[in-house]
Amino acid sequence: MITWQGFLKRFFGDPVAIGAGIVLLVLVLMAVLAPLIAPQNPYDLLQLDIMDSEMPPSWKPGGDERFLLGTDAQGRGVLSTIMYGTGISLIIGIGAVVVQAVLGITLGLIAGYKGGWIDSFLMRLADIQMSLSTLMIAIIVLALFQAAFDANIYADYAIFMLIIIIGVAEWPKFARTVRSSVLGEKNKEYVDAARVIGLPARKVMWGHILPNTLTPVLVISTIQVAEAIMTEAALSFLGLGMPVDRPSLGSLIRSGFEFVFSGQYWITFYPALVLIALVLALNLLGDWLRDVLNPKLRRGED
Amino acid sequence: MSTPSVNSGPIVETKGVEVRFPLPTHFLSREKPVLHALNTVNVSIMPGESFCVVGESGCGKTTLGRSILGLNSPTAGEIYFRGQRIDQMDEATRKPVRRDMQMVFQNPYASLNPRRNVFETLAEPVRHLMPELSANEARTRVEQVLSETGCDPSWQRRLPHEFSGGQRQRIAIARALVTNPAFVVADEPISALDVSIQAQILNLLTELQQERGLTYLFITHDLSVVQHFGTRVAVMYLGQVMELASAETIFAEPKHPYTQLLLEAIPKLEGGSFDKPRQPGELPDPVNLPKGCPFAARCHMAQDRCRQERPQLRGLPNGTEVACHFAE
Amino acid sequence: MAMLEVKDLHVAFPRGKHDEVEALRGVSLTLEKGERLGVVGESGAGKSMLAFAILNLIAEPGRVSHGTVKFNGENLLDLKERQIRDIRGNRISMIFQDPMVTLNPVLSIGVQMMETLRAHRKISDKEARALCIAKLKEVAIPSAESRLDAYPHELSGGLRQRVVIAIALLTDPEIIIADEPTTALDVTIQAEIMALILKLCREKDVALILITHDLGVVAEVTEKLMIMYAGKCVETGPTRQIIDTPRHPYASGLLKALPQHAGRGTRLYQIPGSMPPITNLPKGCTYHPRCDFATQRCHGGEPDLVNGVACYNPLTSDSANRTETKTEAET
Numbered sequence: 030m031i032t033w034q035g036f037l038k039r040f041f042g043d044p045v046a047i048g049a050g051i052v053l054l055v056l057v058l059m060a061v062l063a064p065l066i067a068p069q070n071p072y073d074l075l076q077l078d079i080m081d082s083e084m085p086p087s088w089k090p091g092g093d094e095r096f097l098l099g100t101d102a103q104g105r106g107v108l109s110t111i112m113y114g115t116g117i118s119l120i121i122g123i124g125a126v127v128v129q130a131v132l133g134i135t136l137g138l139i140a141g142y143k144g145g146w147i148d149s150f151l152m153r154l155a156d157i158q159m160s161l162s163t164l165m166i167a168i169i170v171l172a173l174f175q176a177a178f179d180a181n182i183y184a185d186y187a188i189f190m191l192i193i194i195i196g197v198a199e200w201p202k203f204a205r206t207v208r209s210s211v212l213g214e215k216n217k218e219y220v221d222a223a224r225v226i227g228l229p230a231r232k233v234m235w236g237h238i239l240p241n242t243l244t245p246v247l248v249i250s251t252i253q254v255a256e257a258i259m260t261e262a263a264l265s266f267l268g269l270g271m272p273v274d275r276p277s278l279g280s281l282i283r284s285g286f287e288f289v290f291s292g293q294y295w296i297t298f299y300p301a302l303v304l305i306a307l308v309l310a311l312n313l314l315g316d317w318l319r320d321v322l323n324p325k326l327r328r329g330e331d
Numbered sequence: 332m333s334t335p336s337v338n339s340g341p342i343v344e345t346k347g348v349e350v351r352f353p354l355p356t357h358f359l360s361r362e363k364p365v366l367h368a369l370n371t372v373n374v375s376i377m378p379g380e381s382f383c384v385v386g387e388s389g390c391g392k393t394t395l396g397r398s399i400l401g402l403n404s405p406t407a408g409e410i411y412f413r414g415q416r417i418d419q420m421d422e423a424t425r426k427p428v429r430r431d432m433q434m435v436f437q438n439p440y441a442s443l444n445p446r447r448n449v450f451e452t453l454a455e456p457v458r459h460l461m462p463e464l465s466a467n468e469a470r471t472r473v474e475q476v477l478s479e480t481g482c483d484p485s486w487q488r489r490l491p492h493e494f495s496g497g498q499r500q501r502i503a504i505a506r507a508l509v510t511n512p513a514f515v516v517a518d519e520p521i522s523a524l525d526v527s528i529q530a531q532i533l534n535l536l537t538e539l540q541q542e543r544g545l546t547y548l549f550i551t552h553d554l555s556v557v558q559h560f561g562t563r564v565a566v567m568y569l570g571q572v573m574e575l576a577s578a579e580t581i582f583a584e585p586k587h588p589y590t591q592l593l594l595e596a597i598p599k600l601e602g603g604s605f606d607k608p609r610q611p612g613e614l615p616d617p618v619n620l621p622k623g624c625p626f627a628a629r630c631h632m633a634q635d636r637c638r639q640e641r642p643q644l645r646g647l648p649n650g651t652e653v654a655c656h657f658a659e
Numbered sequence: 660m661a662m663l664e665v666k667d668l669h670v671a672f673p674r675g676k677h678d679e680v681e682a683l684r685g686v687s688l689t690l691e692k693g694e695r696l697g698v699v700g701e702s703g704a705g706k707s708m709l710a711f712a713i714l715n716l717i718a719e720p721g722r723v724s725h726g727t728v729k730f731n732g733e734n735l736l737d738l739k740e741r742q743i744r745d746i747r748g749n750r751i752s753m754i755f756q757d758p759m760v761t762l763n764p765v766l767s768i769g770v771q772m773m774e775t776l777r778a779h780r781k782i783s784d785k786e787a788r789a790l791c792i793a794k795l796k797e798v799a800i801p802s803a804e805s806r807l808d809a810y811p812h813e814l815s816g817g818l819r820q821r822v823v824i825a826i827a828l829l830t831d832p833e834i835i836i837a838d839e840p841t842t843a844l845d846v847t848i849q850a851e852i853m854a855l856i857l858k859l860c861r862e863k864d865v866a867l868i869l870i871t872h873d874l875g876v877v878a879e880v881t882e883k884l885m886i887m888y889a890g891k892c893v894e895t896g897p898t899r900q901i902i903d904t905p906r907h908p909y910a911s912g913l914l915k916a917l918p919q920h921a922g923r924g925t926r927l928y929q930i931p932g933s934m935p936p937i938t939n940l941p942k943g944c945t946y947h948p949r950c951d952f953a954t955q956r957c958h959g960g961e962p963d964l965v966n967g968v969a970c971y972n973p974l975t976s977d978s979a980n981r982t983e984t985k986t987e988a989e990t
Binding site: 388496497498525526527528529531533534554556558559592595596597598601602603604606607608609610611612614 | 821933
């Protein structure tokens with residue numbers, strides 16, 4: 030086990046971790062504070078002026094100092110849309126991981142602790158789920174959803190749909206991780222000690238075993254947030270994700286993509302840069318967490 | 332069985348207990364191999380005893396202890412606690428019994444939940460098994476038992492990883508005693524500890540027995556501990572009791588050839604145990620048990636009868652019970 | 660000159676950026692041809708560290724910070740990796756606690772044995788095979804020819820350890836270092852393995868360094884004994900002499916704490932407390948907080964090993980008995 034002090038010490042001793050942490054912090058703050066600090070509100074149609082469309086970044090000839098990173102085809106400032114878009118991407122990423130974690134931890138815990146046919150059944154279910162690509166499921170479901178409802182309803186519920194689809198499609202990763210740690214933990218004597226006093230299975234599972242399996246869960250959560258954001262971006266890029274008027278980073282990249290070859294690279298380039306920075310920071314932090322929390326790599330320190 | 336009065340009869344009794352574990356197989360395979368962990372084990376443990384179960388790994392000694400506490404359910408046979416059959420009780424009826432039966436585990440590094448502090452670990456059995464106690468009474472109880480087992484009261488808010496092996500084992504003993512049980516299964520409680528710590532824990536167990544009138548089922552592979560600690564001994568081999576006798580008798584007059592082999596194998600300070608070379612001895616496969624005596628393959632007295640017919644426990648004139656056709 | 664001569668060996672591990680802790684704090688020993696030495700101590704006393712240091716196998720970030728290991732006059736710590744490989748596993752063999760770690764699970768016994776042999780000898784396939792079978796027979800493995808093609812998991816724990824011993828003997832070493840070779844085994848199997856090691860050492864005049872926590876085992880097998888505590892040797896001498904009349908209070912305490920010494924139902928002698936971690940050693944004699952005989956002097960400085968005992972107030976046979984009355988030490 031690692032203490033908080035030890036954890037912080039390791040964090041501040043590792044330049045990569047600090048770098049990734051700072052990038053993530055800046056992006057999260059930017060997203061959270063977007064309504065306060067963004068130069069425009071891209072959702073407010075009154076603030077938009079079609080005359081401002083497709084302006085280059087402010088330091089380029091023809092740029093406008095109101096729009097630091099230029100504007101897109103609808104006259105929205107790229108910087109502002111990135112700020113709001115990062116928020117939407119993060120909400121989808123974190124929301125999807127919460128769904129994954131709730132489903133995956135519950136099913137993984139039950140499969141690992143109960144064993145037998147329940148385990149076989151749940152794990153085969155996981156295998157089937159994993160053999161269907163997340164993107165494929167998402168494309169089919171979202172395409173049906175888009176076809177079945179009109180654009181306004183779709184725009185209102187797209188964010189929930191994305192969270193649920195990405196969440197459900199990826200639960201096996203959590204379930205497998207939790208199950209394998211449960212298998213390791215459930216034969217330890219402290220579990221037997223809890224059973225000797227007649228504690229019901231529910232309490233043994235949630236009260237004793239689960240807290241000892243959370244380390245790997247924490248690691249994959251970080252990496253899964255990055256993955257969910259990427260999935261959402263891919264879906265949005267295909268036109269099946271967030272609608273253009275409530276853009277995520279993925280839909281921003283898509284909306285600018287058709288202008289890349291006519292020279293207005295900034296509409297795509299800056300959101301893409303932010304997306305890469307966000308995903309990279311999350312992955313680096315996830316890897317760092319794994320190294321720090323893995324007791325095998327930390328021998329002789331406690 | 333007729334219900335004997337609580338005081339005179341054995342505190343724990345097993346009758347023909349068998350435990351089989353199905354081995355993991357492919358779910359399509361037809362064969363369903365089973366591991367015979369315990370075969371018709373009959374022991375009765377009297378109140379106040381230190382009943383020792385000795386044997387090598389795979390002999391079923393741990394399974395016996397775990398079955399008595401309900402951690403494994405017997406495939407056949409009956410288990411009684413103070414005359415009450417407990418192996419088929421439902422959880423609600425069993426709850427008051429659990430308070431009286433506790434366990435100390437082998438590995439103090441695994442038997443304490445690493446994320447719970449000492450107080451939480453000790454308070455859990457109290458809360459669950461003694462709901463009639465108030466939070467304050469529970470706290471007093473935890474503190475009292477900690478001081479009785481030689482733990483400092485200041486340990487309560489600390490996590491297991493802050494303690495040494497010996498200290499952890501004390502905490503584990505305190506947890507076992509916090510509900511004031513009458514019967515404690517101690518599964519190799521000192522074998523994971525350093526030599527200088529083993530004596531501390533053995534002394535503690537002896538003291539607690541004297542103070543509280545505890546009955547121990549002491550599971551060990553180390554006969555020298557039995558000699559010091561035990562009142563009666565069951566020697567087990569491959570899920571079977573081979574010899575059952577008082578501790579003095581078994582060291583003075585070991586009857587079963589396996590017991591003799593075990594005694595010879597103890598390294599002694601005087602030397603001489605390892606001087607003559609020994610042929611490799613192998614446990615038979617516990618999945619496909621031999622028809623006859625499980626020890627026949629290693630036994631120097633084995634004859635055809637031993638390979639055909641499994642010997643049952645029988646009494647000898649000196650009071651020893653032995654499962655051997657030829658021991659006398 | 661002794662065959663193996665270890666002088667003032669120190670092993671240090673870095674702690675933080677500038678600090679170091681010593682896992683081994685100046686250990687010396689000599690070993691003659693065919694001599695059997697037991698090294699006894701609790702976990703963390705540095706006994707395995709000693710074995711690794713002798714073979715210059717201390718893993719990063721640890722290092723041998725001081726001392727020499729002379730094997731037939733040559734300092735092993737000065738040798739290049741290529742040169743020491745000629746000695747390690749060839750003229751000095753090692754047997755570890757867990758045979759499953761030593762043996763590669765995906766290679767058959769025969770392949771592993773021949774590999775070891777080829778690493779040190781130029782030898783034909785046929786000769787190598789014959790030699791392997793001979794060695795397996797020497798360690799009393801039944802049907803040795805067919806076992807050559809077996810994989811480690813197909814053998815029982817006892818047979819596996821026999822194979823490890825056979826591999827250790829392949830190159831006819833001059834010293835075998837056995838680190839807790841029977842701790843993972845059952846009592847009867849331990850007796851088999853120790854009897855085998857003892858027999859082979861005697862027959863082939865091989866020296867043995869037996870590292871264990873079990874005083875019974877060293878009493879049975881070794882001629883010379885070294886008792887380690889907190890990275891140092893606290894007592895050394897002929898095994899018999901130490902077992903019968905220990906002079907260091909720790910050695911005496913360990914012996915008295917054994918249950919076979921006490922009468923039934925009596926209280927065992929117990930050494931209070933536990934061994935300090937190497938990161939937090941007490942000042943003065945490292946044993947003084949647990950010692951019944953500690954005086955003011957023991958708090959001040961650490962005693963050196965004089966006449967085989969590192970104690971300011973070594974026990975005589977009188978004072979050893981005196982402790983019997985003082986056993987009720989606090990915990």
